Amino acid sequence: MTTVLLVPGLGNSGPRHWQTLWEQRYHYPRVAQADWQHPAGPEWVRALDAAIRQVGGPVLLVAHSLGCATVAKWAQQFPTAAVAGALLVAPADVDRSDFPPEVTDFAPMPRQALPFPSIVVASANDEFVTLPRAAAFAAAWGSQLVSVGAHGHLNADSALGEWPTGRQLLRRLSQDG
Secondary structure, three states, X not given: OOEXXXXXXXXXXXXXXXXXXXXXXXXXXXXXXXXXXXXXXXXXXXXXXXXXXXXXXXXXXXXXXXHHHHHHHHXXXXXXXXXXEEEEEXXXXXOOOOOOHHHHHHOOOOOXXXXXXXXXXXXXXXXXXXXXXXXXXXXXXXXXXXXXXXXXXOOHHHOOOOOHHHHHHHHHHHHHO
């Protein structure tokens, strides 16, 4: 059986975030990080690797924002057949010069193809990544790009609730993988 593993970004997806709602409703495990407010790239990558290994079977990664950079960096360092696919939602552009200084060790964003099927989900008005930049990440990673219109950073402020579109994309990914 494939396990869906949630990979939040900066701040750990609060109580109204779709990742938290999925965790509560579907009992998906969440990657635990030591410090959600002051992330350290290498530690976040190691924590993701530990969580994948703890599952002990195939996983589908569902990452948001800085979690997408974590997945891309992890895939460079720890490629494994245990990952069946990844849903990469609103990948934060860690290469931007105006990005918060606490995420600088996540740059540069990896641009190698991911060794598993993936879908990048992007919004037309995301304040942390432009749609063309998200498309460039998708192309570099070998991911399918899905633009969902103007919904900001696809987080709690976007008022997506349980985000049924995301669940449909996750189902599509699980059928492709």
